Amino acid sequence: METDALILTLRLALTTTALLLVIAIPLAGWLALGRTRWRYVVEAVVALPLVLPPTVLGFYLLVGLGPLTAVGRAITHLLGHTLAFSFTGLVVGSMVYSLPFAVQPMVAGLRAVDQSYLDAAATLGAVPRRVFARVALPLAKGSMLAAAVLTFMHTVGEFGVVLMLGGNIPGKTRTISIAIFDAVENFDYASANRASLLILVLSTIALLVVYARSMFVTARRRDE
DSSP, X not given: OOHHHHHHHHHHHHHHHHHHHHHHHHHHHHHHHOOOTTHHHHHHHHHHHHHSOHHHHHHHHHHHTSTTSHHHHHHHHHHSSOSTTSXXXXXXXXXXXXXXXXXXXHHHHHHTSOHHHHXXXXXXXXXXXXXXXXXXXXXXHHHHHHHHHHHHHHHHTOOHHHHHHHOOOTTTTOOHHHHXXXXXXXXXXXXXXXXXXXXXXXXXXXXXXHXXXXXXXXXXXXXX
16 A cells, blocks of 8 residues: 555645635535525535536636636746646645535534524624624534544545546655555555555544444433
8 A cells, every 4th residue: 555645645634624624614604594595506506516526526627727717827826836736736626525525514513503592692692703603613513523524534535536636646646546546457456455445444433433423412412
């Protein structure tokens, strides 16, 4: 198994998860608790990566961030290089691809919060931002854990987007999923099996953490 590919993958997943949570928390709050009638449009855009083939998403990101577009030229001028075929480009692509996995669990958790708690806080004079930060978020912290775990593991398992946007550059854009694909192409099933088994174990542990916590919280509420 390629250690460099594994380290790069974990670094990519951690970076993507951290940045996405910063974006997803306020976005999920607005989608779940906001009053505007156009929220469904934003929800549809956020959910788009769930239905688009990864290669399609990766292709448009590759073109959109390349030197043929105004955005791409501005980024190239600012950074001195294109985002395509770079680790930064992988982060951007991973954030777009994993956005629904960060936002949707939190939206579901926030919508499940008893509205009476939010109304009570507002009645006591708390502004909406304070109600969200001090009341809604703590009550939906389980959904934040689920969002973080799902985002991390989804990024670890990416293939189409990272291949289209980053290529296959060892030590720079070569992730563990690409390494597995290359191993299979080269009939190195032993290496592919070791890497796949590691991802399988990590994914199983991550899901066990999420579901075990959910069962623990449900049992505790029943006891109360």
